[in-house]
Amino acid sequence: MTDTLTPILTETWDLPQSWRLATYRNHGGYTGLRRALAMRPGAVIDEVKASGLRGRGGAGFPTGLKWSFIPQDNPNPKYVVVNGDESEPGTCKDIPLLMACPHAVVEGAIIACYAVGAHRAFLYVRGEVVHVIRRVRAAVDEAYKAGLLGKDILGSGFSCDITVHVGAGAYICGEETALLDSLEGRRGQPRLRPPFPAVAGLYACPTVVNNVESLASVPSILKNGAAWYTSMGTEKSPGATIYSVSGHVVTPGQFEAPLGITFRTLLELAGGVRTGHQLKFFTPGGSSTPILTAEHLDVPLDYESVAAAGSMLGTKAMQVFDDTVSVVRTTLRWVQFYQHESCGKCTPCREGSYWLVQLLKRLEAGQGQEGDIEKILDICHQVGGRSFCTLADGFVACVTSAIEHFRPEFEAGYHTPAWELLPYERSAKFTVAVPEPAPVIAPAIVEVAPAPAPEPAKPRRLGRRRGKGDAA
Amino acid sequence: MSGTSEDRHPFVSDYAGTGGIDESDQSTHITETTLAEMRELAARYPQPRSALVPMLHLVQSVDGRVSPAGVRACADIVGLTPAQVLGVATFYSMFKRRPAGVHHIGVCTTALCAVMGGDLILDHVCHKLGVDEGETTPDGQFSVEAVECNAACDYAPVMMVDWEFMDNMTPEKADKILDDLAADRPVNADRGAVITSWRNSERVLAGFSDGRADEGPPAGEASVIGLRVAKWHGWQAPMPKGGAAK
Numbered sequence: 220m221t222d223t224l225t226p227i228l229t230e231t232w233d234l235p236q237s238w239r240l241a242t243y244r245n246h247g248g249y250t251g252l253r254r255a256l257a258m259r260p261g262a263v264i265d266e267v268k269a270s271g272l273r274g275r276g277g278a279g280f281p282t283g284l285k286w287s288f289i290p291q292d293n294p295n296p297k298y299v300v301v302n303g304d305e306s307e308p309g310t311c312k313d314i315p316l317l318m319a320c321p322h323a324v325v326e327g328a329i330i331a332c333y334a335v336g337a338h339r340a341f342l343y344v345r346g347e348v349v350h351v352i353r354r355v356r357a358a359v360d361e362a363y364k365a366g367l368l369g370k371d372i373l374g375s376g377f378s379c380d381i382t383v384h385v386g387a388g389a390y391i392c393g394e395e396t397a398l399l400d401s402l403e404g405r406r407g408q409p410r411l412r413p414p415f416p417a418v419a420g421l422y423a424c425p426t427v428v429n430n431v432e433s434l435a436s437v438p439s440i441l442k443n444g445a446a447w448y449t450s451m452g453t454e455k456s457p458g459a460t461i462y463s464v465s466g467h468v469v470t471p472g473q474f475e476a477p478l479g480i481t482f483r484t485l486l487e488l489a490g491g492v493r494t495g496h497q498l499k500f501f502t503p504g505g506s507s508t509p510i511l512t513a514e515h516l517d518v519p520l521d522y523e524s525v526a527a528a529g530s531m532l533g534t535k536a537m538q539v540f541d542d543t544v545s546v547v548r549t550t551l552r553w554v555q556f557y558q559h560e561s562c563g564k565c566t567p568c569r570e571g572s573y574w575l576v577q578l579l580k581r582l583e584a585g586q587g588q589e590g591d592i593e594k595i596l597d598i599c600h601q602v603g604g605r606s607f608c609t610l611a612d613g614f615v616a617c618v619t620s621a622i623e624h625f626r627p628e629f630e631a632g633y634h635t636p637a638w639e640l641l642p643y644e645r646s647a648k649f650t651v652a653v654p655e656p657a658p659v660i661a662p663a664i665v666e667v668a669p670a671p672a673p674e675p676a677k678p679r680r681l682g683r684r685r686g687k688g689d690a691a
Numbered sequence: 692m693s694g695t696s697e698d699r700h701p702f703v704s705d706y707a708g709t710g711g712i713d714e715s716d717q718s719t720h721i722t723e724t725t726l727a728e729m730r731e732l733a734a735r736y737p738q739p740r741s742a743l744v745p746m747l748h749l750v751q752s753v754d755g756r757v758s759p760a761g762v763r764a765c766a767d768i769v770g771l772t773p774a775q776v777l778g779v780a781t782f783y784s785m786f787k788r789r790p791a792g793v794h795h796i797g798v799c800t801t802a803l804c805a806v807m808g809g810d811l812i813l814d815h816v817c818h819k820l821g822v823d824e825g826e827t828t829p830d831g832q833f834s835v836e837a838v839e840c841n842a843a844c845d846y847a848p849v850m851m852v853d854w855e856f857m858d859n860m861t862p863e864k865a866d867k868i869l870d871d872l873a874a875d876r877p878v879n880a881d882r883g884a885v886i887t888s889w890r891n892s893e894r895v896l897a898g899f900s901d902g903r904a905d906e907g908p909p910a911g912e913a914s915v916i917g918l919r920v921a922k923w924h925g926w927q928a929p930m931p932k933g934g935a936a937k
Contacts, residue, residue, distance in 0.1 A: 222926035226918050230928075233918055237909035296737075305842045308801050314842040315914040318882065339737070346748070346785050347797070347841055349854040349892040350883035350907060357904035382735055385896045387744050387783035390839060404743035404769065406782040422738060443931035450929050459928065462917075465844035466803055472845045472916030488920050506802065538803050538844060545806075552802035556839055562782075647808035648848065649861040 221451050221477050223484065225459045228435050229475045232319040238354045240361040243322040249367060251438030255330045256375040263334040267437060269445035271457035275312075276302055276393070276430030277504065277533045279456075279522045282437070286427055288417035289335040295424040297337040300402065301328050303344040303355075303431045304386055304393040307505035308556060309536035312461040312473055313431035317344065318351045320435070321358035325381060327434030329368065330441060332379045335427055339380050343398055346386045356383050390560035394608045395428040396420075397562065408562045409608035432461060452478035456521035456532075464489045466539035467496060467646075479524070482537060483516040489539075496541035500624060504533020506553045507613025509620030530620070543646040545637040546625040550618055551579040557614040568611035571602035575618060582632030585639070592622060592629050711777055712757050712788045719760035720753050729768050732898055739769045747780055749897035752890045755790040784839075785896075792827045792834035794872050795889040796820075797851035798860075801840040808860070809848040813837055815862040816850075819869060832873060834889075845913035846881070853892040855880035858911055882911045 231237045231246050243249070255263045268283030289297055301324060305313040317324060328340040342359070344352055359381050362368040370378045384402055391397045392407040399421050401407035420426025436458065440448050449457040456478040462485055465471045469490025476485070482501065492498050500510045503520065508531040511518070518528045525532040540549060558572035578595050581587050595618060603615040622629055631640055644651035729746050733739035743765060750761030757780045759773075766773045780786045798813040799805075813835075817824055820833050827834040843849045846858035850865060857868060858881040871878045878886040884906035895901050921927065 221929055222921070223924070224917055224921035224926045225928035226921050226926075227928045229915070229918050232910045233915045234909065236905065238904065306840055308803060308840040309844050310840075311842045311844045311846075315882075315910050319910040319914065345842070346783075346896050347838065347851060347854050348856075349895050350856070350880065350904075353884070353895060353900070353904040356898075356900055360900075383898070384741070385745060385748065385898070386785075387748065387896075388785035389783050401744065402741055403738065404740035404779065406779055447929065447931040463845060465847060466807070470913070470916050471847075472913035474917035474920070476917075488917070536844070540803075540806070549802045549806060552800070552805050556801045559839060643806070644811070646806040647811055648859070649808055651808075651811060 223480065224474060224476050224488070225451060226475050227439050227459055228316060228320065228323060228432065228461060229473060232315070237319045238321055238358065240322060240358070240365055243320065247442060248322055248438070249326055251441035252326050252329055252367070253373060255333055255441045256373055256377060260334050260336060263330065263441070266445050267334070267440060270440045270448040271445075271452075271455075272433065272436055272440060272448065273456065273458075273522065274430055275432035275436070275460060275534070277307065277507070277531075279532060282429060282433050285417070285429070286331065286335050288415070289337075289425045289427060290418065291336060293418075293425050295422075296339065297335055298421045298424055298426045299328055299331045299335065299337045299340040300395075300398065300421060300426055300428045301340060301342040301431060301434055302393060302395060302398055302428055303342060304390075304398060305431070306345055306390040306393050306560075307507060307534050307536065308553065309463065309465060309502055309505045309538040310534040311463050311465065311536070312534070314345075314348055314351055315473060316431060316435055316461070318348075318354050321355045322362070323435035323438060324355075324431050325358050325362050325368075327429075327437040328381060329362075329372065329379050330437050331427060331429060331434060333377055335425075337427070338378055339382070341402055341421070342381055342383045343392070343402055344383065344385055345392075346388055352383065352385055359383055389562075390556075391562045391608070391610060394610065397608065398428065399426065406562070408564045409610075411607055436460075453519070453521045453523075455523050460535055462520065463534075463536040464539065465537070466501070467493045467541035467544075468539050469493055471539075479519040479521040481517050481519055482511075485520070485537065486516070486539070492539065492541050496543060499540050499542045499544055500546065500621075501540065502533075502536065502538045502617075503530050505536045506538070506556070506617055507531075507609070508533040509616045510624060511620075512624050531616075541646070543641060545583075545641040545643070545646075546621050546628050547579065547583050547632055547637045548641075548643070550621045551576065551583050553617045554579055554614050557610060561610060565606035565608075565611070567602040567605040571598055571611060572614060574598055575614065579618075582629055583637045585632060585634055585636035587629075587632040589633060591633070592626065595629075596622065711781060712759065712762065714759050717759055718754075719758050721750070721758070721760050721764055725749065725753050726764060726768070728897075728899070729764060733768055735898070740771065743769055743771075743776065743779055744783065745897045747776075747783075747786055748893050749899075751787060751791075752893035752897060755890060756787045787834075790827060790831065790834075791889055793832050793888050793890075794834075794853055794886070795851075796833055796835045796869075797838035797841070797854070798835070799839070799841050799843075799847070799849045799851075800837040803844050804840075804848040807847045812848055812850060812860050812862060812865055816865055816869070819866065833869070846911060852878070852880065852886055853889040854896070855883035855886060855892070856911075857881055858913075880907060882914075883907045
């Protein structure tokens with residue numbers, strides 16, 4: 220029986236200068252690479268396959284299997300691309316990982332290159348995190364100086380280069396084929412598949428795209444063996460992973476645990492829902508996964524069990540919302556996010572997100588019309604599964620699940636604004652001083668005009684958001 | 692069916708904010724040095740076009756926006772038309788069509804941050820600076836933008852200053868940050884370096900190191916909370932059989 224929490228990736232995050240090569244090496248860093256370089260590339264793939272490591276970027280596809288898809292008889296160069304475009308609402312594990320321990324990702328990328336026969340990796344990091352980019356670049360520089368990158372790594376004869384590439388603000392670039400287009404200097408728009416990146420990826424060459432956490436998990440698997448990794452987690456979801464808990468809990472943060480921990484346990488470790496409030500709903504794997512409620516507290520958070528409960532483990536990002544939160548407002552804001560981030564390539568996604576936002580806006584304002592909920596569900600039905608990528612499926616999931624669990628709250632939108640049903644300032648983390656009406660001190664003989672009715676809190680910023688890139 | 696056509700067709704397809712860069716302002720600070728740096732970026736990739744996004748970051752670090760001259764320079768170096776470069780530049784939200792401020796403030800208003808106070812903070816910051824979302828103050832000191840999820844949900848609500856993390860934001864904390872920046876007092880990011888300027892950050896993003904990776908903590912409190920809980924309980928990952936490989 221493994222312990223409740225198993226810090227592996229997060230183990231060194233509290234050390235001074237945890238991002239430096241010396242710290243990483245003092246804690247066993249780059250021994251996995253040394254071991255890998257002593258093996259045949261095919262044996263490295265087999266080891267990762269045997270560990271059962273599944274992609275941590277959301278889809279959960281087995282990492283070793285993905286590597287084995289790279290055709291070794293293809294004459295083109297092969298590439299490894301690290302997906303560090305973490306932008307899924309709720310997901311906040313790759314960014315701290317890259318900031319605190321970038322060498323784990325660098326080491327994982329070198330091992331991946333060796334395994335698939337690539338000599339070049341690109342580390343794609345989202346742009347809005349400048350300090351993370353400083354740390355990642357510094358780690359790559361240190362690795363070059365230490366002979367861990369470049370020619371003849373550790374005397375093995377194997378050569379590998381890593382280029383750090385920075386994005387410019389586009390959630391869609393977390394989708395692997397959009398990321399490849401972005402890395403080629405184009406608009407980040409998903410490609411039609413097949414061909415899959417394993418056959419025709421970056422520059423139409425065989426390419427592996429792996430999430431940051433997936434690759435960071437590889438060095439310890441090589442160091443300690445696949446059997447060690449499978450001693451954690453469940454049979455079909457082996458290993459440990461970083462769960463991100465955010466929202467209305469006492470101590471939000473990152474918890475590294477074997478797969479299969481329950482949400483109840485995670486919630487307890489995070490200090491529970493903030494004092495005086497109850498859990499209303501949560502996402503198990505970012506906003507693109509159907510929301511769950513208190514009845515799902517004991518669902519084991521592994522890929523199979525969460526799917527059986529009608530959702531997806533996704534990126535293991537629990538956003539916790541308490542009883543002060545309007546589910547209509549939250550759903551609207553999620554769909555606005557997807558509307559903003561839709562790349563515009565596929566009509567169902569581009570148009571569907573706009574139409575849903577408008578319907579949800581009037582439900583939020585208490586101006587919904589009879590039949591709006593059915594119309595929303597109908598649009599969702601028309602939009603889901605009809606695009607090149609799964610961005611639209613993400614907003615369909617959050618809308619349909621929210622209506623499934625909280626339909627009466629949406630129906631209230633036919634007559635009552637959401638901010639009257641659940642005053643918005645109550646869900647803020649800080650106390651908001653609601654201005655008291657100024658006391659009227661007037662001599663009795665003066666006729667006082669009746670005070671105007673206090674204005675209801677307005678929905679914030681809705682309709683005032685600008686289009687992509689227009690700010691400033 | 693009754694009522695006006697407005698009632699019957701109350702929905703619009705609203706593509707606000709589409710449009711190109713400001714061509715009316717042709718000024719630029721791009722020099723031969725900038726062009727040489729752009730070529731250096733292009734040489735870092737198997738195909739020069741891959742450097743387009745980094746090059747546009749560099750243009751912003753020099754001109755404070757995506758300038759027409761910057762677009763032409765990128766097009767020349769990577770062998771595209773200016774229209775193709777614009778097609779890329781206008782796709783990404785970090786590329787500014789009008790000059791951003793010395794300091795660029797981003798307030799996260801995606802769902803979780805929004806309900807935890809992000810909406811209130813955005814209003815507060817806009818009100819304090821006297822601008823609307825998406826605008827720059829007349830003195831060019833600050834620009835404000837509502838940003839989408841910045842991968843810091845465990846520190847919600849989050850504010851970014853020149854793309855550095857300002858965690859667990861409150862209106863009071865935002866006031867202090869803005870006052871200190873306006874008075875040129877040093878401001879530390881919660882997880883990052885001392886704030887300098889948005890243009891300096893853009894230069895780092897373009898791919899030119901400022902040698903400041905060692906500033907700031909390894910991680911914030913929330914990032915290590917699980918580690919602390921594990922240590923307190925004495926929990927750890929299982930030992931490999933026969934010990935770890937040396």
